[in-house]
Amino acid sequence: MVFAKNDVDYSLYLVTDSTMLPPGTTLCSQVEAGLKNGVTLVQIREKDTETRDFVEEALEVQKICKKYKVPLIINDRVDVAMAIDADGVHVGQSDMPIPMVRKLLGPSKILGWSVGKPSEVETLAKWGPDMVDYIGVGTLFPTLTKKNPKKSPMGPQGAIAVLDALEEFKAIWCRTVGIGGLHPDNIQRVICQCVSSNGKRSLDGISLVSDIMAAPDACAATKRLRGLLDGSKYQFVDCKLNETFPTTASIQSVISQVSSNRPLVQHITNKVHQNFGANVTLALGSSPIMSEIESEVSELARIPNASLLLNTGSVAPIETLKAAINAYNEVNRPITFDPVGYSATETRLCLNNTLLTYGQFTCIKGNCSEILSLAKLNKDRMKGVDANSGNMDINLLVRATQIVAFQYRTIAVCTGEFDCVANGIFDGKYKLSSGTAGITAEDLPCMIIEDGPIPIMGDITASGCSLGSTIACFIGGLNSTGNLFDAVVGAVLLYKSAGKLASTRCQGSGSFHVQLIDALYQLFHENKPESWSASLKKF
Numbered sequence: 378m379v380f381a382k383n384d385v386d387y388s389l390y391l392v393t394d395s396t397m398l399p400p401g402t403t404l405c406s407q408v409e410a411g412l413k414n415g416v417t418l419v420q421i422r423e424k425d426t427e428t429r430d431f432v433e434e435a436l437e438v439q440k441i442c443k444k445y446k447v448p449l450i451i452n453d454r455v456d457v458a459m460a461i462d463a464d465g466v467h468v469g470q471s472d473m474p475i476p477m478v479r480k481l482l483g484p485s486k487i488l489g490w491s492v493g494k495p496s497e498v499e500t501l502a503k504w505g506p507d508m509v510d511y512i513g514v515g516t517l518f519p520t521l522t523k524k525n526p527k528k529s530p531m532g533p534q535g536a537i538a539v540l541d542a543l544e545e546f547k548a549i550w551c552r553t554v555g556i557g558g559l560h561p562d563n564i565q566r567v568i569c570q571c572v573s574s575n576g577k578r579s580l581d582g583i584s585l586v587s588d589i590m591a592a593p594d595a596c597a598a599t600k601r602l603r604g605l606l607d608g609s610k611y612q613f614v615d616c617k618l619n620e621t622f623p624t625t626a627s628i629q630s631v632i633s634q635v636s637s638n639r640p641l642v643q644h645i646t647n648k649v650h651q652n653f654g655a656n657v658t659l660a661l662g663s664s665p666i667m668s669e670i671e672s673e674v675s676e677l678a679r680i681p682n683a684s685l686l687l688n689t690g691s692v693a694p695i696e697t698l699k700a701a702i703n704a705y706n707e708v709n710r711p712i713t714f715d716p717v718g719y720s721a722t723e724t725r726l727c728l729n730n731t732l733l734t735y736g737q738f739t740c741i742k743g744n745c746s747e748i749l750s751l752a753k754l755n756k757d758r759m760k761g762v763d764a765n766s767g768n769m770d771i772n773l774l775v776r777a778t779q780i781v782a783f784q785y786r787t788i789a790v791c792t793g794e795f796d797c798v799a800n801g802i803f804d805g806k807y808k809l810s811s812g813t814a815g816i817t818a819e820d821l822p823c824m825i826i827e828d829g830p831i832p833i834m835g836d837i838t839a840s841g842c843s844l845g846s847t848i849a850c851f852i853g854g855l856n857s858t859g860n861l862f863d864a865v866v867g868a869v870l871l872y873k874s875a876g877k878l879a880s881t882r883c884q885g886s887g888s889f890h891v892q893l894i895d896a897l898y899q900l901f902h903e904n905k906p907e908s909w910s911a912s913l914k915k916f
């Protein structure tokens with residue numbers, strides 16, 4: 378049976394491995410369980426099996442695949458594929474070259490290639506549409522399945538670079554599956570985030586080994602995966618994600634929710650910010666806890682209205698940070714991420730990038746240089762990029778904020794004289810293959826908050842960090858009917874107005890600290906956003 382190539386469904390692509398079978402299961406029983414519950418493509422991949430055994434296994438698996446009318450791909454072994462007339466072959470970068478494999482297989486067989494970087498996409502694009510039919514994009518996350526891994530995990534951002542390259546080199550025919558460490562806790566985030574910058578393309582599917590092959594109940598495991606792929610909505614926080622533009626009225630409602638829900642705001646942050654952040658949180662009718670104890674994050678995340686502020690100026694070990702991200706993501710409680718000094722040093726860049734690939738952040742907040750770096754727009758502005766936006770082109774700031782929001786499916790905040798807030802959440806919607814249907818970063822809703830220069834804001838410690846505390850209070854305090862964009866914009870508007878008010882009342886940086894807490898307290902408890910001094914405009 379020959380499959381029309383364009384009809385192949387790449388959505389749930391099972392790659393076999395008979396070295397991890399749970400007791401009482403066989404290679405064929407796991408494959409059949411997968412096929413019965415929604416696996417759409419199978420690849421037999423047996424690295425340490427003698428050819429005779431491999432051929433026999435492949436013939437058995439082929440019989441089952443035919444029963445479910447699902448194509449069978451053979452990994453690496455072109456000879457075996459030809460011998461049993463399989464539907465295709467998958468080869469890696471160090472296997473037989475693609476043009477040779479194509480010559481052996483003929484034009485109608487399915488040919489897949491492992492791709493980890495844009496230069497490999499350029500190569501396949503040059504070969505043209507008759508060569509590579511699909512690529513395995515990875516290794517997305519750390520995995521023990523692939524022995525002696527040659528590639529370090531690329532994360533969703535690495536996959537975006539590959540998708541962008543497919544668009545750039547016009548390899549429109551080429552399909553894509555993500556692979557490497559894919560499991561229910563990261564699949565929706567991967568499909569959501571892995572979208573080309575032009576919004577035209579997302580992954581056509583996901584490919585995995587252990588989630589099914591090592592599952593004691595492969596039927597249930599496959600059903601769960603199928604549900605995530607067809608779900609189309611990624612609700613990573615339990616409040617509304619929709620795109621309405623914030624108004625002072627909707628911000629007033631946010632503040633009422635915060636003051637009645639009194640959110641628990643867990644700070645994992647730098648030493649200098651701890652004390653001030655706790656006082657800002659208290660001033661905003663919320664309850665701070667400055668805990669970096671890994672063993673209690675799950676309990677804290679389950680406290681009603683819990684909210685995490687993760688400020689990477691903290692010296693907590695990365696495993697603690699990862700445990701905290703996991704704990705809050707697991708129970709759909711919000712995380713505000715402040716990648717302090719994002720790319721200032723190699724160490725920070727590596728730490729921040731690892732954390733960014735590791736979880737879903739509700740809000741990512743940074744100053745201009747941090748946001749420009751995250752958006753990879755800082756290359757031509759490295760010199761003289763100061764933390765303030767006063768002397769920066771507002772269009773560049775907005776574009777950078779929208780790019781961060783788009784790529785991380787988050788609400789991005791860029792702080793400075795002009796604060797930008799962009800909403801990249803798309804109401805949680807995601808789709809295989811067609812990305813965001815052409816919506817790109819510059820289409821994202823973006824608000825500008827300004828109140829003129831407040832130079833003294835830069836003369837105190839933890840002023841930026843404490844905006845993080847304010848955002849974490851507001852998004853933590855929302856009801857499930859509350860709106861995330863309103864909450865983040867409301868926090869930024871309040872903080873800017875309070876900063877302005879405090880700057881008119883203080884005698885210097887010492888009293889500014891105190892005045893700022895007083896102003897936050899006063900404006901919050903009065904809850905009259907329409908009277909705040911800072912202006913709120915749509916970009």
Ligand SMILES: Cc1nc(C(=O)O)sc1CCOP(=O)(O)O
Binds near residue numbers: 392422514517584
């Ligand atoms: C077969 C394979 N190829 C990879 C690549 O990055 O090219 S990672 C991988 C193993 C994926 O196994 P699991 O789903 O158990 O993480």
Ligand SMILES: C=C1C=NC(C(F)(F)F)=NC1=N
Binds near residue numbers: 390420489513515
């Ligand atoms: C190394 C591999 C990378 N990707 C894929 C697939 F996902 F199927 F494309 N299969 C492999 N064997």
Ligand SMILES: [Mg+2]
Binds near residue numbers: 470
């Ligand atoms: Mg290989």
